[in-house]
Amino acid sequence: MSNIARIDEEYISTDDFIKILKFKDRLEDLLEEVLSDKLTVLEARKQRLDVSPEELQERADNLRRVEGLHRAKDMFNYLEAMGMTLDDFERYLTDTLYREKMMAQICSDQAIEDYFSLHSPKFDAVEISHILLDSEDKAREIVALLEDDPDSFTELAQEHSLAEESREQGGVLGRILRGALFGEAEAKVFNAAVNEALGPFPSDDGRLFEIFMVTARHPAKLDDSTRAEVKKLLHREWLQARASEHRIEYL
Numbered sequence: 652m653s654n655i656a657r658i659d660e661e662y663i664s665t666d667d668f669i670k671i672l673k674f675k676d677r678l679e680d681l682l683e684e685v686l687s688d689k690l691t692v693l694e695a696r697k698q699r700l701d702v703s704p705e706e707l708q709e710r711a712d713n714l715r716r717v718e719g720l721h722r723a724k725d726m727f728n729y730l731e732a733m734g735m736t737l738d739d740f741e742r743y744l745t746d747t748l749y750r751e752k753m754m755a756q757i758c759s760d761q762a763i764e765d766y767f768s769l770h771s772p773k774f775d776a777v778e779i780s781h782i783l784l785d786s787e788d789k790a791r792e793i794v795a796l797l798e799d800d801p802d803s804f805t806e807l808a809q810e811h812s813l814a815e816e817s818r819e820q821g822g823v824l825g826r827i828l829r830g831a832l833f834g835e836a837e838a839k840v841f842n843a844a845v846n847e848a849l850g851p852f853p854s855d856d857g858r859l860f861e862i863f864m865v866t867a868r869h870p871a872k873l874d875d876s877t878r879a880e881v882k883k884l885l886h887r888e889w890l891q892a893r894a895s896e897h898r899i900e901y902l
Contacts (some may be wrong), residue, residue, distance in 0.1 A: 682901070687886075688750060690893045695749035700756075702748045710744045757889050758882045766881050767873050773829045774871035774880065777840060780804060780822040782862040783814040790851035790860040797848035797864070804848075804864050813859070826869065828880070840865060 656663040672678035720726045730740055767774065782804075784790045793807055808822030817824055832840055836852045843849055843865045851860035871877070 686894075686899065687890055688746070690890060690897070691753045692746045692749045693897075694893055695753040698753075700749060700752045702745050702752070706748055707741065707744055710748060711740075714744070754882075754886065758885050762885060763878055763881045764873065766885055767871075767877065771871040774877050775841060776826050776828050776869040776871075777843075777865050778826050778867040778869070779824050779840060780808065780864050780866055781814065781817065781824055782808045782812040782822050784811060784851070784860050784862070785813060785858065787851060787853070787860050790862055794848050794850060794862055797862070801846040801848065801864070822864075823866075836861070836863065839863075 654662040654664050655668055669678065672681065715721070715726060718729060720729050730737065735743070782790075782793060784793070789811070793811065796807065797804055805821030809818055812818040812822055814822070829837070829841060831837075834852075836850070839849045839852075840863055843863075845865055845868060848862060848864055850862040852863070853860055873881075
């Protein structure tokens with residue numbers, strides 16, 4: 652067991668750190684990220700993708716420049732503080748380059764365009780606002796008010812909504828893609844006209860009721876934000892396929 656930090660004379664061990672991550676429900680996400688990186692590197696090696704000495708040297712030089720490691724002593728102190736050897740450092744940079752090369756292959760421009768062409772409806776987006784209430788009768792009253800005066804949504808949200816994170820902004824939730832909502836609410840929202848009051852929609856336990864309004868519609872378009880989302884989906888689907896080829900155990 653090794654220590655990774657200290658406060659005065661009290662040490663934090665790797666075991667303590669892992670337990671804290673578990674209690675905070677963050678270990679699984681971190682482990683998934685590590686496994687994702689490892690699977691990507693393994694596949695890159697399997698496909699014999701090439702990482703040249705020149706690429707490795709360039710990446711090392713860039714890191715030293717960014718970190719201000721201009722002297723050999725600076726680099727030595729940096730690695731010592733990270734608990735890494737020169738071999739560890741080279742392996743880390745090599746794996747980083749493998750991941751980048753593999754990702755460039757998985758998420759090529761052609762792959763992104765093909766995926767978007769086949770799944771474009773899922774990238775339709777809307778901008779929405781909402782009002783959250785604890786009474787169905789009150790929710791229906793507000794829907795009736797909005798049908799007469801859609802422009803009053805901001806004021807009504809600020810006055811009545813229970814959603815603290817959006818109330819001060821007049822209920823604004825921002826831009827969402829298909830799949831962000833559930834059941835009837837999703838279908839209604841993505842088929843609604845702009846400034847149409849929708850709802851009320853009950854929560855799963857029936858204790859809260861939500862009203863939505865679409866403030867803008869954005870038909871699917873392969874812009875930068877959509878490209879980023881397609882990349883995530885392509886990588887996720889690719890990882891699922893690769894994971895099925897390996898035996899993965901959580902120890």
